Amino acid sequence: MGKNMDANDVVLEVEHLTKHYPIKKGLFGKSDTCVHAVEDVSFEVHRGETFAIVGESGCGKSTTGKCILRLTEPTSGTVMLDGKDFTSLKGDDLVEARKKLKLIFQDPYSSLNPRMTVADIIAEPIDIAKTYATRAERDARVDQIMQAVGLDLSYRARYPHEFSGGQRQRIGIARAIVLEPEVVICDEPVSALDVSVQAKVINLLEKLQDDMGISFIFISHDLSVVKHIADNVMVMYLGHMMERASDEELFSNPAHPYTQALLDVIPRIRRERIRDKTILQGDVPSPTNPPSGCCFHTRCTKCMRVCGERVPEAHEIAPGHLCACHLYDESLTDEERTPAVEVPLDAEIPQA
Ligand code: SF4
Numbered sequence: 574m575g576k577n578m579d580a581n582d583v584v585l586e587v588e589h590l591t592k593h594y595p596i597k598k599g600l601f602g603k604s605d606t607c608v609h610a611v612e613d614v615s616f617e618v619h620r621g622e623t624f625a626i627v628g629e630s631g632c633g634k635s636t637t638g639k640c641i642l643r644l645t646e647p648t649s650g651t652v653m654l655d656g657k658d659f660t661s662l663k664g665d666d667l668v669e670a671r672k673k674l675k676l677i678f679q680d681p682y683s684s685l686n687p688r689m690t691v692a693d694i695i696a697e698p699i700d701i702a703k704t705y706a707t708r709a710e711r712d713a714r715v716d717q718i719m720q721a722v723g724l725d726l727s728y729r730a731r732y733p734h735e736f737s738g739g740q741r742q743r744i745g746i747a748r749a750i751v752l753e754p755e756v757v758i759c760d761e762p763v764s765a766l767d768v769s770v771q772a773k774v775i776n777l778l779e780k781l782q783d784d785m786g787i788s789f790i791f792i793s794h795d796l797s798v799v800k801h802i803a804d805n806v807m808v809m810y811l812g813h814m815m816e817r818a819s820d821e822e823l824f825s826n827p828a829h830p831y832t833q834a835l836l837d838v839i840p841r842i843r844r845e846r847i848r849d850k851t852i853l854q855g856d857v858p859s860p861t862n863p864p865s866g867c868c869f870h871t872r873c874t875k876c877m878r879v880c881g882e883r884v885p886e887a888h889e890i891a892p893g894h895l896c897a898c899h900l901y902d903e904s905l906t907d908e909e910r911t912p913a914v915e916v917p918l919d920a921e922i923p924q925a
Contacts, residue, residue: 578804582620584788585641585674585756590614590650592633592640592812596861608860610636611647612812616805618756621782623789625803625820627796627835629857633812634792638758641790642676643667655755672702675749679761681741685733692729695719695747702752714751721784722747722777739770743777750781758790763798775802797839800824808832811860811868814887818894828896830873867899870913875900879909 592611611633618624626634640647643660652659654670662670675698678684685694692715705711716726722743733741742762749757759778763771779802781787793799799806800820807817808831816829827833834853855872858864864871870880879899888901899905 578619578621580619583617584620584655585618585790586651586653587617587637587641588615588651588653590637590640590652591648592636592645593648606861609812609863610860611640613650614807614809614812614814615650616807616814616817618788618790619804620755620788621786622804623778623782623791623802625791625793625799625806626809627793627799627806628809628815629794629835631811631857631860632809633860634794634809635760636812637809638676638760638790638792642671642674642758644676668702672698672752673755675752675754675757677742677745677749677757677759677762680765681738681745682765684745685741687733690730690732691719691724691736691744694733694744695751698748698752704752718747718751721750721781737770738766739773742766742770742774746774746777746781750785750787753785754787756788756790758792760792761794762791764793764795771798778802796835808835811857811863813868814895814897815869816894816896816898817887818891822891822894826891826894828890828894828901829898830875830900831869867897876913877905877909878911878913879905880913 590611591613594608594610596606596608614633614637616624626637628634636645639645641652647660650660654673657670659670659674689697692712695715695718696711699705699711699714705714715729719726719729724740724743724747728736733744736744762778763774766774775798778789782789791799791802803820805817805819806823808815808829810831816823816827816832823832824836827836837852852874853872858868858871864881866879866881866883867873867885870876873880877899883899885897885899885902887895887897890896890901
């Protein structure tokens, strides 16, 4: 967790971010449907904070990261970086702002150019940004960053294939931080690594955050890793924000049935809250045809009549704790609160 997190200093603000991918069909490539990858997601990241985005595969967490970086343009919504609208920047302004926003990739094996030496890979961002006056200055900066991420200086002239997964991820981290960015988006940065190596990389990220005050957006499907590293957590499902809270609040008092189900499959966390265990059943529906109302209602054990009809708003159920679920809507009628009737899959359908 960020020791130097400043709760009054917002470095990145995401407002109503939405991303739809049109699906082209037919002879003339006419688009009549789309993938609802991200739907109206909002959150803010403070200086020195680790903000985690969690959820199952396909929940929209990586697309959210790509939209923030503008690796893919959002359909709507804004991203404010240091008070400026990053989504509308163009040309030199965009190039300049991109120095403050960097990415660490999931796969350290494919994210490094195999034909470049370690020193050239790390120096690439400062070569493009031309932040040095002499070759000696460039080399000194590379050495400084290599030492900061725990890479031996004797590795300068070596190539990526000569390194283990953990070391390659250190090279990727060095490349991401060489320009001293304000925010680094870490997209599943440890999921391709062995568990013992994962801990070392997580410890390195924490140390760099303490030393340099970087804010991280940590994208992960692994709640036990998130519990260790995050200050604040947002849970996503089918492109929607389900719940958002501080790390401590979310893990001790999960409110959304989806979050509860995710936590219940982690043995160490499950034992603490075994009494109201929730089991997640079925598959994630298709994002091209998401369920009506609450997008989780097809898998929710607490589904009520209203859930299939109306999209739930985000309710603030404790200070800073948001939950998008009708269970916390005090304005519902008794009729709307009636449990939804479940039809067993093997039930016989009466003939007319
Ligand atoms: Fe379950 Fe309804 Fe809450 Fe959705 S809104 S999580 S279906 S109770």
